[in-house]
Amino acid sequence: MSNVIASGKTVEVAVNKGLAQLGVSQDRVTVNILSQPSKGFLGLIGVREAKVELTLLPEVTPEPVVGTMISSSVSNEAVDGDPYAAAVKFILDVGRSMGLEVEVEVQHTKDATTLHIFGPDLGLMIGRRGQTLDSLQYLANIVANRVSTSYLRIILDAENFRERRKKTLEELADRLAGRVIRSHKEVVLEPMSPQERKVIHAKLQDHKVVKTYSKGEEPNRRVVISLR
Structure with a gap:
């Protein structure tokens, strides 16, 4: 469709x-x-x-590359026609506006391109539970896709936050599944982004006792864990 x-x-x-x-x-x-x-x-x-x-929009899969590229500055000339350079420049500009001197590592894989941000005080760019990072990721995708002729999927990460957050959510899913089993009452989680809801669903999709589904409208859509 x-x-x-x-x-x-x-x-x-x-x-x-x-x-x-x-x-x-x-x-x-x-x-x-x-x-x-x-x-x-x-x-x-x-x-x-x-x-x-x-x-x-049509989607394009970036070709795998060996190694990564580190950028501390990107000129307007380099951005011209390069969606990844445009996204990097956007992140660098945002960092400077926040008083942060950051570097960006661009890593292409088969499924997506990840921009890894390095530098001091990155908590400012991550925000509470990654909300600032998610917003920057959304904007970086818009910036890149304005330049690209096909849809690109860019993931923004800092201090390995995405993997740490994924582990936290998976532990939360297990813990709340146990609560549902003990209490026989469903649990409604706080509003989450589509990416974070996907982690909860994936963790419990093969659970023999509980099931998950989402309810509500964005940006207040929530995951519900209940008995099967």
């Missing part, structure tokens, strides 16, 4: 429904607003919902 048409009370709600159907984030699609919502006569008759069309 490469495109969907979705409706909602607002354009935002319609877009979120379409993203849920495609199972992707907004940076993976183009959005065409087919119709704006209207309240109709006296706000009661002829109510029309917003309607949008979401088209999935």
